[in-house]
Amino acid sequence: MSTGAEPGRGRSEPHPGGPASPPGGPESSPGVIVDERRRLINVAYRLLGSSAEAEDAVQEAYTRWFALSRQQQEAVASPGAWLTTVAGRICLDVLGSARARRERYVGPWIPEPLPDRGEWIGGRAGGGAEPADPADQIVLDESVDMAFLVVLESMTPAERVAFILHDVFRYPFAEIAAIVGRTPAACRQLASSGRRRIRAARTPAPPAAGQVGLVRRFKEAWESKDIEALVALLDPDATMTADGGGLVGTVLRPVEGGKSIAQYLLHIAGKAPGLVLLERTVNGRPGLVAEHTGVPVTVAAFDITDGRISRIWAVRNPEKLRAWT
Numbered sequence: 284m285s286t287g288a289e290p291g292r293g294r295s296e297p298h299p300g301g302p303a304s305p306p307g308g309p310e311s312s313p314g315v316i317v318d319e320r321r322r323l324i325n326v327a328y329r330l331l332g333s334s335a336e337a338e339d340a341v342q343e344a345y346t347r348w349f350a351l352s353r354q355q356q357e358a359v360a361s362p363g364a365w366l367t368t369v370a371g372r373i374c375l376d377v378l379g380s381a382r383a384r385r386e387r388y389v390g391p392w393i394p395e396p397l398p399d400r401g402e403w404i405g406g407r408a409g410g411g412a413e414p415a416d417p418a419d420q421i422v423l424d425e426s427v428d429m430a431f432l433v434v435l436e437s438m439t440p441a442e443r444v445a446f447i448l449h450d451v452f453r454y455p456f457a458e459i460a461a462i463v464g465r466t467p468a469a470c471r472q473l474a475s476s477g478r479r480r481i482r483a484a485r486t487p488a489p490p491a492a493g494q495v496g497l498v499r500r501f502k503e504a505w506e507s508k509d510i511e512a513l514v515a516l517l518d519p520d521a522t523m524t525a526d527g528g529g530l531v532g533t534v535l536r537p538v539e540g541g542k543s544i545a546q547y548l549l550h551i552a553g554k555a556p557g558l559v560l561l562e563r564t565v566n567g568r569p570g571l572v573a574e575h576t577g578v579p580v581t582v583a584a585f586d587i588t589d590g591r592i593s594r595i596w597a598v599r600n601p602e603k604l605r606a607w608t
Contacts, residue, residue, distance in 0.1 A: 347369055393525075513544075526596070530602065
């Protein structure tokens with residue numbers, strides 16, 4: 284990555300230095316520049332946990348690119364690397380300010396859940412239609428699994444950027460250093476620290492078929508108000524966290540213990556007649572979407588340990604459900 288100026292957080296975008304591309308060359312053509320957007324959205328979502336914030340960060344990077352003169356653009360050896368550097372620095376700044384914003388957030392903050400283009404069961408094939416932009420550009424894999432994203436929230440902004448760019452997207456530490464304003468050696472340490480956090484917090488995912496069956500039995504038990512079946516499917520030390528963002532009613536603290544979660548779920552079912560549960564893919568894993576009068580009101584993601592549900596993340600904040608409507 285060519286960065287003629289000294290890189291660092293909060294500084295201006297990289298100077299268009301390095302070997303110049305030929306005027307009008309293919310690397311800086313508008314089509315190639317626009318094609319970078321999908322990759323940048325994927326990077327930014329994993330860094331920020333929000334497709335809306337990812338879109339804003341990438342849009343800002345493009346705004347800065349198109350603000351360059353034609354001569355400055357042609358002087359950039361790799362426009363894709365330039366855009367990555369700028370978008371990465373923007374995300375780093377957003378992560379820094381997000382900590383202060385989330386201190387004022389009402390209740391727990393959960394990363395924005397994403398739908399898949401298809402369904403993992405029959406039924407509403409295409410019923411969710413194509414996810415909204417930019418969610419439709421995000422590749423769903425284990426690096427957007429909700430449990431993974433939640434662990435990322437425990438990292439410092441610099442750790443998260445270094446870990447995601449290196450371990451997920453395979454960027455060299457020399458390029459990451461230009462984004463976080465640290466030496467390559469320091470970035471290596473940041474990524475290593477992030478890697479340890481992931482290893483300490485995550486358990487191996489069960490086979491996909493097992494996840495589907497367990498979530499389906501959970502759905503059926505909830506629908507039939509079978510508390511004994513719910514308790515049997517939940518780990519005794521399970522935790523359920525809900526995110527309403529202060530915009531809709533929900534529990535403001537995590538519900539702990541399988542029995543307490545089962546009782547709470549039955550309480551909710553009794554208060555919301557007409558609630559319809561749908562089996563959907565949530566961040567690449569089997570999950571549930573609760574609809575009321577045809578409108579998604581809750582998206583639930585699950586973590587499974589030793590054949591039981593150990594974590595439930597229920598997103599109710601309507602601002603985080605736009606890709607599901």
